[in-house]
Amino acid sequence: MTPFRHHQGIAAPLLRDNIDTDTIIPSREMRTVSRSGLAAGLFAPWRYTDPDARVPDTDFLLNTPAFSGASILIAGGNFGCGSSREHAVWALMESGFRAVLAPSFATIFQNNALRNGLLPVELPRKRIDELAAWVQIDPQNNRLHIDLETCVLHSDATSAQDTFTVNPSAREMLLQGLDEIGLTEKYFEGIAAFEARDRVSRPWVYLAD
Amino acid sequence: MATFTVGQTLFDKLWQLHEVQILAEGQSLLYVDRIFLHERTGSVALNSLIEGNRGVRRREHTFCTMDHIVDTLPGRGDDTQMPSGRDFIVATRGAAQDTGIQLFDVQDPDQGIVHVISPELGIVLPGMSLVCPDSHTCTLGGLGALAWGVGSTEAEHALATSTLRVNRPQSMRVTFTGALPSHSTAKDLILFAIRELSAAGGAGCAIEFSGSAISDLSVESRLTLCNMSTELSAFTGLIAPDEKVAEYCQGRRFAPEGAAWESAVEHWRRLRTDPSATFDYERNLSIDGLQPQISWGTSPQHCIDWDGVVPRIAGAPDEASASAWQRAQDYMGVSGGSRLSDYPLDAVFIGSCTNSRLSDLRLAADYLRRTGHRVAKGVAALCVPGSGQVKRAAEAEGLDEIFRSAGFEWREPGCSMCFFAGGESFGKGVRVASTTNRNFEGRQGLGVRTHLASPVTVVSSACAGYLVADAPMVETAA
Numbered sequence: 001m002t003p004f005r006h007h008q009g010i011a012a013p014l015l016r017d018n019i020d021t022d023t024i025i026p027s028r029e030m031r032t033v034s035r036s037g038l039a040a041g042l043f044a045p046w047r048y049t050d051p052d053a054r055v056p057d058t059d060f061l062l063n064t065p066a067f068s069g070a071s072i073l074i075a076g077g078n079f080g081c082g083s084s085r086e087h088a089v090w091a092l093m094e095s096g097f098r099a100v101l102a103p104s105f106a107t108i109f110q111n112n113a114l115r116n117g118l119l120p121v122e123l124p125r126k127r128i129d130e131l132a133a134w135v136q137i138d139p140q141n142n143r144l145h146i147d148l149e150t151c152v153l154h155s156d157a158t159s160a161q162d163t164f165t166v167n168p169s170a171r172e173m174l175l176q177g178l179d180e181i182g183l184t185e186k187y188f189e190g191i192a193a194f195e196a197r198d199r200v201s202r203p204w205v206y207l208a209d
Numbered sequence: 210m211a212t213f214t215v216g217q218t219l220f221d222k223l224w225q226l227h228e229v230q231i232l233a234e235g236q237s238l239l240y241v242d243r244i245f246l247h248e249r250t251g252s253v254a255l256n257s258l259i260e261g262n263r264g265v266r267r268r269e270h271t272f273c274t275m276d277h278i279v280d281t282l283p284g285r286g287d288d289t290q291m292p293s294g295r296d297f298i299v300a301t302r303g304a305a306q307d308t309g310i311q312l313f314d315v316q317d318p319d320q321g322i323v324h325v326i327s328p329e330l331g332i333v334l335p336g337m338s339l340v341c342p343d344s345h346t347c348t349l350g351g352l353g354a355l356a357w358g359v360g361s362t363e364a365e366h367a368l369a370t371s372t373l374r375v376n377r378p379q380s381m382r383v384t385f386t387g388a389l390p391s392h393s394t395a396k397d398l399i400l401f402a403i404r405e406l407s408a409a410g411g412a413g414c415a416i417e418f419s420g421s422a423i424s425d426l427s428v429e430s431r432l433t434l435c436n437m438s439t440e441l442s443a444f445t446g447l448i449a450p451d452e453k454v455a456e457y458c459q460g461r462r463f464a465p466e467g468a469a470w471e472s473a474v475e476h477w478r479r480l481r482t483d484p485s486a487t488f489d490y491e492r493n494l495s496i497d498g499l500q501p502q503i504s505w506g507t508s509p510q511h512c513i514d515w516d517g518v519v520p521r522i523a524g525a526p527d528e529a530s531a532s533a534w535q536r537a538q539d540y541m542g543v544s545g546g547s548r549l550s551d552y553p554l555d556a557v558f559i560g561s562c563t564n565s566r567l568s569d570l571r572l573a574a575d576y577l578r579r580t581g582h583r584v585a586k587g588v589a590a591l592c593v594p595g596s597g598q599v600k601r602a603a604e605a606e607g608l609d610e611i612f613r614s615a616g617f618e619w620r621e622p623g624c625s626m627c628f629f630a631g632g633e634s635f636g637k638g639v640r641v642a643s644t645t646n647r648n649f650e651g652r653q654g655l656g657v658r659t660h661l662a663s664p665v666t667v668v669s670s671a672c673a674g675y676l677v678a679d680a681p682m683v684e685t686a687a
């Protein structure tokens with residue numbers, strides 16, 4: 001996966017609660033059996049007045065020049081709820097996003113994000129609103145800087161810094177860009193030992209190959 | 210046999226049974242007993258596994274079905290109405306063959322929606338752990354299985370290692386007090402719970418549903434209830450397995466037999482929350498006199514009693530809700546203060562992993578038989594059984610005939626119009642009463658207005674031509 005150590009970028013506020021993965025990347029935009037080719041479908045229902053003809057809705061924040069090049073999304077609560085499709089994370093990343101700040105995330109989305117190098121940062125709603133207001137004043141210049149090594153989010157020189165927490169093992173993997181399967185393969189002996197014990201107590205679980 | 214300490218919840222026990230190793234504070238390596246894939250997201254996981262030169266560690270515990278993209282029109286093959294849909298089907302079939310996992314292909318008599326066939330075939334049983342790259346995997350908590358939805362990368366991890374690294378969720382118990390009135394169903398129960406607790410009300414929790422109303426539910430109704438745990442944003446939903454569940458599982462295609470069956474049932478009996486156990490959160494919901502629920506907006510929490518009033522924006526508890534309600538009402542074309550029966554209905558859909566089992570179809574068909582009503586003029590009506598088994602059983606009882614002669618289309622099993630993949634859709638602005646689980650903007654197609662409800666509410670609405678439940682009217686304050 002793409003490692004994440006620190007990132008500085010333009011942040012775009014989409015402060016709605018419960019932004020679901022169908023909205024982030026509609027099913028009809030997942031056209032191939034692959035993780036790519038999704039950027040054009042990101043937020044398609046909001047981004048286009050006519051998604052089929054790809055007519056952009058010029059009012060939609062991410063279509064405005066002020067937010068062009070945005071790489072951080074500031075969102076409302078329960079971001080990424082709904083379908084488990086990892087395409088939501090892939091579409092965000094392919095569109096250049098590296099982090100999402102929100103008061104809370106849907107669990108599957110959060111897991112998917114952490115496994116791909118898209119950093120989900122949970123902050124209190126009040127801070128989310130304040131940060132959103134601040135970036136809106138001058139989006140191209142009021143940039144955010146996220147440091148995963150120290151788990152600190154810097155907005156500007158004067159405002160307070162925000163600290164955030166990320167699950168320690170997920171953080172380690174993000175920092176180093178590690179492949180989780182490779183890590184778990186080190187436990188293969190332990191897994192086989194578990195199966196040997198488990199077969200005795202739950203024989204009915206094990207089907208014949 | 211595993212030893213449990215006193216004071217454990219059902220979830221604690223399931224966690225313990227699958228814990229291979231503690232990896233860090235709050236994170237364990239959990240053993241995954243069964244993996245189920247479908248052509249929409251499973252193909253990506255399988256391909257990525259193959260590309261990484263890895264194989265499926267336990268192919269005999271890995272299954273795959275074609276349900277999401279496959280057509281549901283009679284006479285279907287690999288071609289679909291979704292452009293490029295065929296690619297998904299062909300790629301999934303190829304990857305399944307290459308890895309040697311069991312595939313329920315388009316023409317397989319046991320093909321169907323993943324969460325309908327996994328219990329139906331006995332692939333998932335109480336106390337097992339199951340993952341699938343699909344958020345409604347929590348359905349299987351209705352059997353007392355630890356089942357949850359994952360992304361494609363996690364599915365790939367499970368395929369390669371038979372395990373997952375899981376952060377231990379918090380625990381919640383939702384206790385329903387009172388009895389479920391006969392005119393309401395498990396669907397109404399869960400819609401009501403989401404309405405009361407909110408769409409984020411179970412965020413990150415393993416929820417155990419309890420109360421006598423839950424033990425009274427049939428196994429299929431329990432699956433309906435747990436299906437929408439994900440709409441509470443929960444990690445999963447669970448119901449303690451009882452004798453009804455054992456009876457349900459016995460004799461299923463992949464269920465154990467003989468001595469293995471006896472030992473399984475013995476094991477399941479111990480899977481319940483100890484009286485002294487505690488939860489991180491406890492919620493009590495009174496369901497006395499519960500009315501059938503219908504959603505008015507674009508979140509499953511936007512629900513009201515079927516004869517209730519759509520909330521007025523002015524009454525919103527805060528600014529965020531006010532703007533969410535406004536947006537939802539604009540999208541749905543409903544206004545605060547109105548009743549859902551004020552709006553003519555264009556279409557109805559009976560199907561999906563929430564409500565496409567035999568008992569759901571019986572309930573709907575029974576209404577048609579009992580009343581002799583037909584689908585109202587101008588309403589398109591679709592019934593899509595959840596699996597090949599459900600379809601055959603329904604046909605053996607003559608339910609297909611009842612549906613057809615009342616004006617319903619009778620389809621082949623699959624997810625169908627539960628979601629829009631780019632093929633079939635109801636059309637922009639179309640108002641649909643649907644037994645599905647999601648009413649998000651565009652979920653059933655661009656601009657489609659989805660009202661979630663139970664099968665019996667959907668069928669009575671189909672006949673009326675507007676949203677109405679088959680229930681006695683109660684006095685509501687306008």
Ligand code: SF4
Binds near residue numbers: 324345563624645
């Ligand atoms: S029926 Fe609908 S909710 Fe269920 S698995 Fe299929 S698409 Fe998902």
